[in-house]
Amino acid sequence: MATEAGRADRPDADDGAHEAARPAARVVVLADDLIWATRLAGIVRAAGAAPVAARRREDIPVASIGAAGAIVDLTTRAYDGVAMVAELVAA
Numbered sequence: 378m379a380t381e382a383g384r385a386d387r388p389d390a391d392d393g394a395h396e397a398a399r400p401a402a403r404v405v406v407l408a409d410d411l412i413w414a415t416r417l418a419g420i421v422r423a424a425g426a427a428p429v430a431a432r433r434r435e436d437i438p439v440a441s442i443g444a445a446g447a448i449v450d451l452t453t454r455a456y457d458g459v460a461m462v463a464e465l466v467a468a
Contacts, residue, residue: 400427401425401426401427402425402426402427402445402446403426403427403428403429403443403444403445404421404426404427404428404429404444404445404446404447404448405428405429405431405437405440405441405444405446405447405448405465406418406421406428406429406430406431406447406448407431407432407434407436407437407440407447407448407449407450407456407461408432408448408449408450408453409432409433409450409453409455409456410450410453413450414430414432414450417448417450418430421448426445429441429444432455433455433456434455434456434461437461437464437465441465441468447465449461449462449465
């Protein structure tokens with residue numbers, strides 16, 4: 378049985394300090410409905426990532442710089458959600 382002192386000597390010991398030093402992954406949330414966008418952003422935060430809001434297609438190029446992924450609201454009428462997914466995959 379390892380003691381706390383012995384645990385700190387192990388290279389695989391994780392005291393949580395690494396988590397604070399690592400920046401959160403950025404995830405673009407493309408949704409034009411404020412309530413839905415807020416819910417999706419909350420889910421992204423709960424997963425440990427940082428949401429980047431985009432409400433219009435024009436917001437995507439700036440918002441997606443350095444992003445690890447994207448969530449696209451497919452039910453909106455402001456843009457073609459399926460086309461947006463295809464565009465993001467191609468980028």
